[in-house]
Amino acid sequence: MRSLLAIVATLICLPISASLAPSPPGVTIAKDGDGFALTPSGRPFTPWGFNYDRDYRFRLIEDYWDAEWATVEQDFKEMRELGANVVRIHLQFAKFMEARDKPNEANLARLEKLVRLAEDLGLYIDITGLGSYRAKDIPAWYNAMSEQDRRKLASRW
Numbered sequence: 001m002r003s004l005l006a007i008v009a010t011l012i013c014l015p016i017s018a019s020l021a022p023s024p025p026g027v028t029i030a031k032d033g034d035g036f037a038l039t040p041s042g043r044p045f046t047p048w049g050f051n052y053d054r055d056y057r058f059r060l061i062e063d064y065w066d067a068e069w070a071t072v073e074q075d076f077k078e079m080r081e082l083g084a085n086v087v088r089i090h091l092q093f094a095k096f097m098e099a100r101d102k103p104n105e106a107n108l109a110r111l112e113k114l115v116r117l118a119e120d121l122g123l124y125i126d127i128t129g130l131g132s133y134r135a136k137d138i139p140a141w142y143n144a145m146s147e148q149d150r151r152k153l154a155s156r157w
Contacts, residue, residue, distance in 0.1 A: 025036070028123065047126075049079065050079050051088050052079075055071070055151075060095075060133065061090075062113075065114070072114070076123065079123070080121045080122065084123070086125075090126050091127060094132065094137050095107055097153070099141065
């Protein structure tokens with residue numbers, strides 16, 4: 001259980017952007033090992049929020065966040081108004097890597113914009129990703145890789 005909490009805390013606090021604005025408090029495992037706490041205050045933190053995995057048309061966020069950014073903004077605002085403090089997003093690996101050695105800079109920039117939006121709203125993002133949810137989105141070069149090579153590449157991402 002302790003290692004699961006460590007993984008979740010790491011994902012919640014994943015530093016993605018180096019913003020000039022003050023960073024929100026970090027989240028860590030509580031000293032008693034039962035739950036989470038804000039750092040450096042030590043105040044308890046209870047993650048509560050939403051999966052933001054697809055829209056009403058079953059599109060993943062990276063399928064529409066370029067053309068429909070206003071929708072993403074409105075959704076995040078609404079989740080905050082409903083009391084959320086965490087939003088879990090599901091990302092596909094192939095949407096962020098164009099080749100073994102070439103990240104998709106546009107999608108990384110859009111992810112950074114999403115992180116800034118979340119920070120501005122007081123939300124933490126839990127990135128559940130590097131998935132391959134849709135077979136049509138998996139490039140041949142990725143399918144041809146060994147499991148070990150996929151893990152190495154995922155760690156670079």
